Amino acid sequence: MGIQQSGDRAFSEILGLRDEIGDIQSAIADFEVGKKVNVAIIAGLLGGKTTLINEIEKLNLNRATRITFSGIIRDKEEISLPEDTMRVVLLDNCHFLYTRKPGGFDILYEFLDMISSQDRVFVTTWNLYSWKYLNGAFEIGKYFPVQILIPSLEKEGIRSLILKRYEEGEIIFNNGGESEKEPVIYIIPYPLELASLGRKIIIPVPKINIPYLKRRFLKEEEKGKKKEEETAEYRVFEKIHLESKGNPGVAVKVWELGLHYPHISPEKIGQFSYDIKLEYDEAFILHLILSYQGLKKDEIADMIGSTLRVNETIFRLLNQELIFKLEDDSFRVRPEALRSVIAYLEKLRLVW
Amino acid sequence: MxxxxxxxxxxxxxxxxxxxxxxxxxxxxxxxxxxxxxxxxxxxxxxxxxxxxxxxxxxxxxxxxxxxxxxxxxxxxxxxxxxxxxxxxxxxxxxxxxxxxxxxxxxVKDLFADFIGGIVITFEKPYQIGDKINIGNYYGEVRDIGLRATKLITPDDNTVTAPNSLIFNEAIASGNYGVSEMMVVIDLYIAGESDVKTAMRILRETVVSSKYIYVSEKRPVILLHKAFPFYTRLRAKAYVNDLRDEFEFESDVHTKAWIEFQKKNIRAPQLHILNIPPVGDEYESDRATRRNVGSDQRTGTGSESDSDSRKSFEL
Known part of the structure; x- marks a missing residue:
């Protein structure tokens, strides 16, 4: 996926996941001395799990085999490992190993048998909601003694992630012509997700302009950057951080939508709130798309049992701009709609 | 004087x-x-x-x-x-x-008893608005708790007004007690010679893949199996996401499970074994509003296949 890949390169450089990488590496080291462990890396959509497993792959280049699942697996042969498979097996997108229907869990049983019986260490990635579901239904957590939940990025992490993609000074931050003078206090629209109402609402919150006050009263040295630009940059990333809730993929998307290359201003950073109205069946399909990260029509129809119903629902979801279609014909939740979709599905308790 | x-x-x-x-x-x-x-x-x-x-x-x-x-x-x-x-x-x-x-x-002693019952219900909370309860002879969702009476909506959409004083004389069962999810007990009956292991696996998969289920570490799915002389009872205990979908959940499981059972040649018990004529169908709403004698009665609706299996249960 474009967004994730564009962010990946930079993200892997800054990561900020040293503890998580350390845990995975020590699990691999434990395996080398005879302890049987498996690792589950868990994150929401665009949460950075593929980036983390890429990093693990780099660190274990000579002893790891990597397999990536890109659609629902229906054939057991697809998960059988070739003989030359190394002792460290990296499996990306393991949420594709089941189909949510009666008779749709055979691959998962086979997979769980494989990872518990083979003399290899399996480092796997899972979508957060699929993981919670499978752990509740089949207790898959007990097959993975090491579980890594990828944390949200801090504001500085998001800033580094985005700016690493550009040369120094390439992006020009400005206040969008709103006012020439820097404000001491400014209003920031604070996005608040209310699961009880199933909506994301935006509340204006007054904030003190800290960079400006620092310069003004602490007389901090300028570091080759214009004062106004520094404040604008601070506010841009503050808004992106609030909007993305520290999700790297969403942050990159919000940035891309607000960027008028090479200019960007805080006012151009969008605030996305969707008033979602769906029937329960439609919400269930949306939940499937979120849990699998991406699904094709035939895969959804296989689970729902009705192609007609799927067509209707996909139309409704596209119409409400909650999902989009990828080149491989799979549907995904729009990054900018992600928080609204989660709040809505939490309201219905389809995700928790 | x-x-x-x-x-x-x-x-x-x-x-x-x-x-x-x-x-x-x-x-x-x-x-x-x-x-x-x-x-x-x-x-x-x-x-x-x-x-x-x-x-x-x-x-x-x-x-x-x-x-x-x-x-x-x-x-x-x-x-x-x-x-x-x-x-x-x-x-x-x-x-x-x-x-x-x-x-x-x-x-007006009854009225007074109802009034005191209303106060007790308000503060002791044997049930709350939104709960699914058995009270007196009725089962339904509590829609209103007044000073004199409690209003229930039964699965047949009848509004039942039960006097609050019932709480002093009757045991009250609340299916969910203030939370949204509620355990539903689903029974399926299969022929005694069926492959129970396969049937149990199908039932588990059917239950956990239902769109109505709420499953988590604290709300697991429990499967039980009991063999009787001429049939086998499979029982699934699972939580429905919203108590209002109780019967849809059960119906969904019955429908999908029997489709899968038929694929695997798992049959319903046959009555002709004992040469006993089939028992008349029981009207669903009767079961739903009848006095509770156990959780089974709260899980009323079913598919055609279920009706067959229920007949054999009533042998």
Missing amino acids: VDGINGETGREQLLEALRSIEMQTLIDLILIVITAYILGRIVTVVLSKLSENMSREGRIKVKMIIPAIRFVFYAIAFYNILMEIFSIFGPELFLLTGLLGAAIGFG
Whole structure:
């Protein structure tokens, strides 16, 4: 996926996941001395799990085999490992190993048998909601003694992630012509997700302009950057951080939508709130798309049992701009709609 | 003799006090009652409407506070009425309470018991608005808890008004007790010679893949199997996401499970083994509104295949 890949390169450089990488590496080291462990890396959509497993792959280049699942697996042969498979097996997108229907869990049983019986260490990635579901239904957590939940990025992490993609000074931050003078206090629209109402609402919150006050009263040295630009940059990333809730993929998307290359201003950073109205069946399909990260029509129809119903629902979801279609014909939740979709599905308790 | 004179005087004083009640005071008393009732209704309607637009968890939480708020209104009204009465009768109030006691003892004791029941329900919370309960002979979702009676909506959409005093004499079972999810017990009956292991696997997969299920580490799916002489009972205990989908959940599981059973050649028990004619179909709504004798009765609806299996159960 474009967004994730564009962010990946930079993200892997800054990561900020040293503890998580350390845990995975020590699990691999434990395996080398005879302890049987498996690792589950868990994150929401665009949460950075593929980036983390890429990093693990780099660190274990000579002893790891990597397999990536890109659609629902229906054939057991697809998960059988070739003989030359190394002792460290990296499996990306393991949420594709089941189909949510009666008779749709055979691959998962086979997979769980494989990872518990083979003399290899399996480092796997899972979508957060699929993981919670499978752990509740089949207790898959007990097959993975090491579980890594990828944390949200801090504001500085998001800033580094985005700016690493550009040369120094390439992006020009400005206040969008709103006012020439820097404000001491400014209003920031604070996005608040209310699961009880199933909506994301935006509340204006007054904030003190800290960079400006620092310069003004602490007389901090300028570091080759214009004062106004520094404040604008601070506010841009503050808004992106609030909007993305520290999700790297969403942050990159919000940035891309607000960027008028090479200019960007805080006012151009969008605030996305969707008033979602769906029937329960439609919400269930949306939940499937979120849990699998991406699904094709035939895969959804296989689970729902009705192609007609799927067509209707996909139309409704596209119409409400909650999902989009990828080149491989799979549907995904729009990054900018992600928080609204989660709040809505939490309201219905389809995700928790 | 002195007592007789005193008693006579007391009655005269009471009558005098009753005659002295002004029309305005009566109107005030009536207005207090009406105001408390109207405020109670407004709170009920507004909060109920609000809660229906909220999440399932939020819906129940909001509805839980409705009886308490209404009780506060009634308590304030009662206090004001009491003050008015006290100001009118003064020391003769003791005579009035005697009359009131007699009235409660003979005439409106049931009403009084219902009223006390309403207070107990408000504070002790044996059930709350939004719960699915068995009370008396009925099963349904609690829609309103009044001072005198509790209103239930049965699965057949009948509104049942059950007096609050029932809580003193009847055991009350609440299926969810203030939370959105509720355990549903689903029974399937298969022929004794069936492959139970395969049937159990199908049942588990059918239950966990249903769109109505709520499954987590704290709310797991439990499967049980019991063999009888001519058939086998498979029982799934799972939580439905929203208690209002109880019967849809059960129906969904029955439908999908029997489709899978047929693919694997798992059959329903056959009645002809004992040469006993089939028992007449039991009307679904009868089961749903009949007095509860166990959780099985709360999980009423089923597919055609289920009806077949139920017949054999009633051998």
